[in-house]
Amino acid sequence: MPRIDPELIDRENDRRAADHHRRVDHLAATLERGRSDPEHVISAIAAFDVAIPSWALGTGGTRFGRFPIGGEPRTTEEKIDDTAALHALTAANPRISLHVPWDDPDDPAGLREHAEARGIGFDAVNSNTFQDLPRSTGDGAVSYKFGSMAHSDPAVREVALAHNLEVLQLGIALGSTALTVWLADGTNHPGQASFRAQFERVAACLAELHAAMPDDWTLLVEHKPYEPAFYASVNTDWGSSLLLAQHAGPRARCIVDLGHHLPNTNIEQVVSRLAMVERLGGFHFNDSKYGDDDLTTGSIKPFQLFLIMMELLEAGGGRLPDLAYMIDQSHNLKDPLEDLLQSTEALQIALAQALVVDREALVDAQDANDPALAGEILMAGYRTDVRPLVAEARRRHGGAIELVATYRAAEYRNLAIAERGADARSTGL
Numbered sequence: 001m002p003r004i005d006p007e008l009i010d011r012e013n014d015r016r017a018a019d020h021h022r023r024v025d026h027l028a029a030t031l032e033r034g035r036s037d038p039e040h041v042i043s044a045i046a047a048f049d050v051a052i053p054s055w056a057l058g059t060g061g062t063r064f065g066r067f068p069i070g071g072e073p074r075t076t077e078e079k080i081d082d083t084a085a086l087h088a089l090t091a092a093n094p095r096i097s098l099h100v101p102w103d104d105p106d107d108p109a110g111l112r113e114h115a116e117a118r119g120i121g122f123d124a125v126n127s128n129t130f131q132d133l134p135r136s137t138g139d140g141a142v143s144y145k146f147g148s149m150a151h152s153d154p155a156v157r158e159v160a161l162a163h164n165l166e167v168l169q170l171g172i173a174l175g176s177t178a179l180t181v182w183l184a185d186g187t188n189h190p191g192q193a194s195f196r197a198q199f200e201r202v203a204a205c206l207a208e209l210h211a212a213m214p215d216d217w218t219l220l221v222e223h224k225p226y227e228p229a230f231y232a233s234v235n236t237d238w239g240s241s242l243l244l245a246q247h248a249g250p251r252a253r254c255i256v257d258l259g260h261h262l263p264n265t266n267i268e269q270v271v272s273r274l275a276m277v278e279r280l281g282g283f284h285f286n287d288s289k290y291g292d293d294d295l296t297t298g299s300i301k302p303f304q305l306f307l308i309m310m311e312l313l314e315a316g317g318g319r320l321p322d323l324a325y326m327i328d329q330s331h332n333l334k335d336p337l338e339d340l341l342q343s344t345e346a347l348q349i350a351l352a353q354a355l356v357v358d359r360e361a362l363v364d365a366q367d368a369n370d371p372a373l374a375g376e377i378l379m380a381g382y383r384t385d386v387r388p389l390v391a392e393a394r395r396r397h398g399g400a401i402e403l404v405a406t407y408r409a410a411e412y413r414n415l416a417i418a419e420r421g422a423d424a425r426s427t428g429l
């Protein structure tokens, strides 16, 4: 099994220690001259973690093609091994999120043991009712071609509900506490179906699913304006998502996928609204330039990510609320593990930037109707190079000061290719 040796991380950290500590001390002194406590920032970064999606550990693809990288995880067990490698480096990826039936474990207890032995737990489980696969549509008697929970045929809706209940049972066996419904329902043509009838069918189905959940579980709904439904998605925007969650029940909440908004949507404001009514369930982190939801978190709009962290800290009274934080990306060019390392670090950086903002001074400037001063205070946080504190938070928990360089020094990809083969292909997007 390929793994990241903690001693290798120590050696790599030792090589960088002198320079690293100089940078940490300098930044800490700068922050202390302001009103920030560097130790508070370090412990808040260390407390943050983000789940790894099982489907993003192999290369993704577009309709134009897919270019596998070699050594991709062939089984869910191997996906867990890759997650453990990421967690060893970041100290921030202790859970994996499975997607059924791309992951279809026949021995959940054995899988749970495999994960526990590597210090990995299970995040939200995800259902799939947008592909006709034996595990989701059964023997082929029904099809999701025209929808699942929104389908006009009650037999299809029943199969979709049954699949979700099966995923729920699997999640219970694995120790997960959340189910995310991947709802692709909608229409591609005006007049194809009634907006209202489709919405009401989905709402009814989600309410049934909610009623079947154990008390400590959360049902997560995720909106997406288009794709695969290119005319009208049933759960098209945060308003629709909120209505569905409210209808489903008190333990239903909304996922905000950063790539699932129409251009120029003020996502940080969406976050604020959903948090205000206590229906913000979590995130699928990624980034996008145009209409995709695949690019490295924080690689295109790092300022937006920072502003989202600002809203989360406000919602949590200065701390991050306890939500389902997950990365949801497709890695077409980079080594998927390197992309996930960069995404995890981008989240840690955005959070640290938000943490060093002088929030009391910001509120005073807001109350004094002084937008220039408010901007000065906000940008002082955003423009602080917080990377030394982020690296220090990782180092103190056994992680790497430099993520990608340490990953490369470990030659993890070569080890994975040697064990799994150059043509090993992962299931997923």
Ligand SMILES: [Mn+2]
Pocket: 222, 257, 284, 328
């Ligand atoms: Mn998503």
